Amino acid sequence: MKLSKLAKASLYLSLSASSLLLATSASATDSIxxxxxxxxxxxxVVDAGQQINHSAAKSQQKVNGLTDQVQTKLQQFNVVTKxxxxxxxxxxxxxxxxxxxxxxxAQLAKSMEEVSVIERQISPLMARMISTLDTFVDLDxxxxxxxxxxxxxxxxxMMNRADIAVSEKFRRVLEAYxxxxxxxxxxxxxxxxxxxxxKQMDVDFLRIGRVSLVYQTRDGSRLGQWKKLSAGSGQWQSxxxxxxxxxxxxxxxxxxxxxxxxxLVPVSGVPVxxxxxxxxxx
Numbered sequence: 001m002k003l004s005k006l007a008k009a010s011l012y013l014s015l016s017a018s019s020l021l022l023a024t025s026a027s028a029t030d031s032i033x034x035x036x037x038x039x040x041x042x043x044x045v046v047d048a049g050q051q052i053n054h055s056a057a058k059s060q061q062k063v064n065g066l067t068d069q070v071q072t073k074l075q076q077f078n079v080v081t082k083x084x085x086x087x088x089x090x091x092x093x094x095x096x097x098x099x100x101x102x103x104x105x106a107q108l109a110k111s112m113e114e115v116s117v118i119e120r121q122i123s124p125l126m127a128r129m130i131s132t133l134d135t136f137v138d139l140d141x142x143x144x145x146x147x148x149x150x151x152x153x154x155x156x157x158m159m160n161r162a163d164i165a166v167s168e169k170f171r172r173v174l175e176a177y178x179x180x181x182x183x184x185x186x187x188x189x190x191x192x193x194x195x196x197x198x199k200q201m202d203v204d205f206l207r208i209g210r211v212s213l214v215y216q217t218r219d220g221s222r223l224g225q226w227k228k229l230s231a232g233s234g235q236w237q238s239x240x241x242x243x244x245x246x247x248x249x250x251x252x253x254x255x256x257x258x259x260x261x262x263x264l265v266p267v268s269g270v271p272v273x274x275x276x277x278x279x280x281x282x
């Protein structure tokens with residue numbers, strides 16, 4: 001079957017148009033594919049940059065955290081170092097105190113070993129002191145005889161008691177000695193009974209230290225003085241009424257009824273006469 005020339009030309013034109021359409025379609029498809037490929041690559045690059053920034057931020061956070069930890073550890077180290085220095089000084093002081101205490105313990109141990117020896121030596125010493133005090137009271141001016149004698153007797157009784165420590169016994173003996181010493185520098189007025197002309201009469205005594213001991217009857221009619229004759233002996237002797245005002249003033253001073261002042265009283269150990277002797281009453 002043979003085609004005409006016109007039919008052949010139409011067929012050629014149709015084939016050419018189809019080919020052109022196919023080529024244009026292929027070209028458009030290739031262009032779209034290239035654009036899509038470029039967009040995908042760009043997104044990958046952006047994503048990679050974001051990941052790098054995110055990783056860098058995490059790394060910086062880690063660095064900041066490590067820096068804070070280092071600063072904290074450094075501060076802790078400085079604090080601990082100061083504590084160690086303080087403890088070192090404290091330990092040195094404690095060691096010095098410990099050495100001192102050990103020395104003291106050694107001394108105490110030595111003293112404890114010597115306690116029995118000291119106790120054996122101090123008991124005879126106290127006995128001699130009490131005996132000496134008893135003799136002294138007997139030979140002294142006879143003021144407060146009952147009180148002073150009882151104090152010595154109490155000391156003698158105390159020495160035989162086992163329930164009183166040696167230290168307490170020694171303290172009481174020293175206290176008795178101190179009381180006797182104080183008598184020598186004080187003024188005192190007290191009441192008592194004295195045998196006068198064979199009669200027991202109420203009198204007021206006046207003691208000025210150990211230099212003067214006088215009495216006055218309650219009605220003031222009689223005055224007397226303890227006169228020392230020799231060692232350990234003496235007697236009461238009458239005094240002139242000329243001493244009355246001075247003795248009354250001294251008694252009031254002794255009883256805190258007058259302020260301390262000069263007084264005129266006789267002094268024991270000198271002949272009794274109206275040779276007035278001034279004594280400062282304190």
